[in-house]
Amino acid sequence: MEYLIRAILSDGIAYGRIKRINFNYNDILDKYTISDVKNAIDLAISNLDDMKSDNDSLNNYLEIQKMILSDKYLIMNISNLMKDHKAIDSINIAIDEYINEMEKSSSLYLKERVIDLIDIKNHIIHNLIGDNLNQNNDNKEILVLDELFPTILIHRLKNVIGVIAKKGGFTSHSAILCRAEGIPFVLVDDDIKENDVLIDTRRRIIITKPNVLEINRINEIKALEKNYINKAIDHPGYKFYANCSSNSDVKKAMDYGFDGVGLFRTEFIFINNDRPLTIEEQYNIYSNAIKLVKDKPITFRTFDIGDDKKISYIETNKKGVENYYNNPDLFISQINALLSASTNNNKKIKLLFPMIRTINEFNLLKKWVLDICNTNNYLIPSIGMMLETKDAIENINDFSNVDFISIGTNDLTKELYNFDRMTELNNHQLYIDDLLNRITKVIKFSNDNNIDLCLCGELATIKEVALKLYKIGIKDLSVSPQLIKHLNICYKEFISE
Ligand code: PEP
Ligand code: MG
Numbered sequence: 001m002e003y004l005i006r007a008i009l010s011d012g013i014a015y016g017r018i019k020r021i022n023f024n025y026n027d028i029l030d031k032y033t034i035s036d037v038k039n040a041i042d043l044a045i046s047n048l049d050d051m052k053s054d055n056d057s058l059n060n061y062l063e064i065q066k067m068i069l070s071d072k073y074l075i076m077n078i079s080n081l082m083k084d085h086k087a088i089d090s091i092n093i094a095i096d097e098y099i100n101e102m103e104k105s106s107s108l109y110l111k112e113r114v115i116d117l118i119d120i121k122n123h124i125i126h127n128l129i130g131d132n133l134n135q136n137n138d139n140k141e142i143l144v145l146d147e148l149f150p151t152i153l154i155h156r157l158k159n160v161i162g163v164i165a166k167k168g169g170f171t172s173h174s175a176i177l178c179r180a181e182g183i184p185f186v187l188v189d190d191d192i193k194e195n196d197v198l199i200d201t202r203r204r205i206i207i208t209k210p211n212v213l214e215i216n217r218i219n220e221i222k223a224l225e226k227n228y229i230n231k232a233i234d235h236p237g238y239k240f241y242a243n244c245s246s247n248s249d250v251k252k253a254m255d256y257g258f259d260g261v262g263l264f265r266t267e268f269i270f271i272n273n274d275r276p277l278t279i280e281e282q283y284n285i286y287s288n289a290i291k292l293v294k295d296k297p298i299t300f301r302t303f304d305i306g307d308d309k310k311i312s313y314i315e316t317n318k319k320g321v322e323n324y325y326n327n328p329d330l331f332i333s334q335i336n337a338l339l340s341a342s343t344n345n346n347k348k349i350k351l352l353f354p355m356i357r358t359i360n361e362f363n364l365l366k367k368w369v370l371d372i373c374n375t376n377n378y379l380i381p382s383i384g385m386m387l388e389t390k391d392a393i394e395n396i397n398d399f400s401n402v403d404f405i406s407i408g409t410n411d412l413t414k415e416l417y418n419f420d421r422m423t424e425l426n427n428h429q430l431y432i433d434d435l436l437n438r439i440t441k442v443i444k445f446s447n448d449n450n451i452d453l454c455l456c457g458e459l460a461t462i463k464e465v466a467l468k469l470y471k472i473g474i475k476d477l478s479v480s481p482q483l484i485k486h487l488n489i490c491y492k493e494f495i496s497e
Contacts, residue, residue, distance in 0.1 A: 001194065003206040005186045007168075009175040011463055011486070012184030013218045014162030015198040015210065019141035021152060023122050032087035032128055034079050040127035045069050047123070051154045061116070061150060061173050068098075068120055088125055095121040115172065119149035142199065144192055148174040148185065157181065162199045164188055164206065170458060179461060180482035202463075232257035233488045238470075240487045241299075241478035243456055247285060250292045252481040260296035262478025263352070263406060263456045264289060266334065267303040270311045276330060282337035290345045297350060299406070300338055301386065302331070304354035319411070320355045321365060335369055339378035350382040352406055357391040359398040384452075387442065390415040396442055400449045406478070407439065409457025428465060435459075436472055443473045454478055466490040467497075 048062045048069070068074065074094060081090035099117050142162040143152070150173045153160060163185040168175060178185040184199045186206070194208035198218065207214060232240050241262025242253030246269075250261055269277065269285055290298060305311055306319035314327050324331040335351075342349040351369065356362050366383050373380055387393055388408030393416075399405070416438075417431045428435075439455075446453040456478035459465050466477060467490055479487060 001208040003188050003190050003192060003208075005199075005201065005204040005206060006189055007170075007187040008184075008201045008204070008462065009168055009170050009172075009187065010163075010178035010183060010185035011201045011461075012162070012182060013198070013200050013202070013221055014142055014184050015215060015218055016140050016142050016161050016196070018144050018164075018192065018195050018197060021143060021145040023125075023146070028088065028129055030086040030088050034075075034082055034087075036128060037078055037082075037087055037091065037124070038075060040124050041069055041075060043127045044120070044123045047127075047151070047155065051151070058150075058154070058173070058177065062154075064113075065116065065120055065123075065151070068117070069124075087128065091121060091124055091128070115147075115149070118147075119151050122149055123151045142197060148178075150174050150177065153177060162186075164192060164197075164199065176480075180480065182485070230256050230484055232259075232484055233492065235487075235491045237475065238491060239454070239476040240484070240491075241454060241456070241476060242481045243478050244289075244481065247288050247292060249481055250289050250298075254292055254294075254296070256481055256484040258296075258481065258484065261289070261293060261298040262454050262476070264298065264300045265304065266300055267305050267309055267311070270303055270305070270330075271309060275313060276333075279333050279337045279340075282334060283341050286338050286341035287345060290341055290347050290349065299350040299352050299384070299404075301352040301354055302334060304386075320357070321353070321361050324365065324368075331368075332372065335372050336376070339369075339373060339376070339381065342381060343377075343379045346379070348379055348381060350384060350404065352384050352386060352404075354386045354408070355389060355411065356385040356387075357389045358395070359401075362399065362402060386411075386456075388412045388415070388457075393438055393442065396445050399445075400451075402451060404452040404454070405442070405446055407442065407453070407455040407457065407474075409435070409455065409459040412457065413459070428459065428462065432465065432468070436468060439469070439474070440472050447473075452476070461486060463490055463493075467494055470494040 045066055048066050051062055052059055077094040078090045081093050085093065095117055099114050102114050102117070139159055140161045141159050142164060143156070143160055144164045146166045148163050148165050148168055153163070153174055154177070160183055162183060163178060165185070165187055166189070168185070168187055175185055184201050186199055186201060188206065192206065196209055198207040198210040198214060200207065200218070239259045241260055242249065242258040243263045243265070244250045244253060244261050245265045253261060269282065286300065304319060305323055306316040310316055314330065316323055338349065338351065353362060353365050362385055369383065370380070372378070382403040384404035384406060385392070385399065385402050386408045387405050388411035392399070393412065413431065413435065416435070443453060453474065454476035455469060455474050460469060460477045461479055461483055463486065469477065470490065477487065
């Protein structure tokens with residue numbers, strides 16, 4: 001029997017037994033007391049501590065979960081509700097109240113946090129009914145569930161070899177984690193009834209009861225993948241760049257042999273703090289990043305906030321350059337910190353402006369930066385643009401004076417094809433030909449004008465798409481440091497075709 005994969009959130013092949021997880025608690029005899037609930041919450045908090053790793057974005061996620069679980073109003077609320085309801089119902093009602101408030105919010109950021117609250121709810125209830133999420137054996141398993149919540153995955157990380165879910169988003173924490181860990185994660189419409197399955201994202205199918213030939217084939221592929229260590233293979237003529245959000249990412253990228261940092265998302269430095277960072281604090285971060293890359297290039301994107309990325313202490317609505325004009329102090333402090341770090345380390349850096357729509361916007365920002373440069377005698381940076389808006393790609397010929405271009409497919413596909421970020425990226429079949437046509441024109445434009453071109457969106461993390469991008473002439477890709485094996489495999493396959 002074969003099931004069609006509707007969407008691939010993380011590439012790969014896995015063969016194993018299925019572990020079904022469902023969140024239907026109707027059959028449970030609910031006799032729990034408030035002190036059982038308290039214990040379940042305490043256990044969840046200590047579970048979160050055990051899950052800390054060297055992945056910054058994951059640790060952030062865990063911290064937020066911990067904050068919500070430690071909120072004394074949560075337990076007070078549940079305790080009140082338990083006067084009229086059973087324990088599981090009370091947990092559901094208490095957390096659903098938060099969820100309803102968030103769903104009403106006009107903030108996309110808050111709306112997206114709903115999934116985190118559902119995760120918390122399931123985590124507490126799992127602990128309460130004794131099905132502690134921690135798994136203390138070595139069984140390898142393929143999780144089958146409606147939706148994969150990060151804590152489910154994190155608890156079972158050493159056991160999970162694949163995930164099959166009904167829904168999920170390409171940019172969700174779970175999908176990012178699966179890609180980083182090399183765990184295939186797919187979405188299907190059908191209920192999988194069998195217990196042994198083979199997930200094969202290359203062929204977009206799930207095979208039940210695979211035959212010996214199938215199993216041998218995947219063993220061969222797995223053996224081949226093992227040959228790739230976390231180190232870049234030789235890739236002459238092409239560049240492997242890293243997308244980083246922190247200096248621990250930069251360090252990882254350098255350890256893995258990347259050619260440089262293609263995109264430092266500086267907004268995370270701001271998002272992770274609840275007050276504006278001083279110039280000195282910013283300076284230290286940028287200066288350390290510059291030291292870490294040594295003689296390799298580093299591209300800092302000026303903070304890209306709005307929509308799903310909010311800074312707690314400033315007002316934002318949409319992403320775009322208006323955020324700089326509405327918050328000039330923040331922009332000026334960032335440029336000063338970046339350029340003084342560059343000058344004091346005697347290293348020219350690359351500055352990248354996000355969400356540029358018109359050449360006029362680009363020129364005004366560039367002038368602003370160059371004025372700051374001249375006043376302070378800073379080293380002049382290369383100044384480039386993210387190509388991630390509909391207006392910019394449709395008027396690409398206007399941009400001949402930019403120093404370099406980085407194509408951001410996450411925002412670009414959202415603008416061109418109306419997909420929001422949480423929509424499964426794997427709808428890419430619907431638009432990939434059109435997108436590749438547009439990118440082909442950009443490649444010609446950048447070749448004609450001698451402008452360096454790189455692509456840093458998540459689309460590059462799908463092997464099939466990366467190969468197509470190589471084929472049309474993109475040579476520089478920028479991906480998370482964990483994906484060095486992905487670049488190795490794509491490069492090797494492309495070259496041997
Ligand atoms: C993009 O839009 O493709 C991109 C790389 O930027 P971000 O994901 O940070 O918006
Ligand atoms: Mg973007």
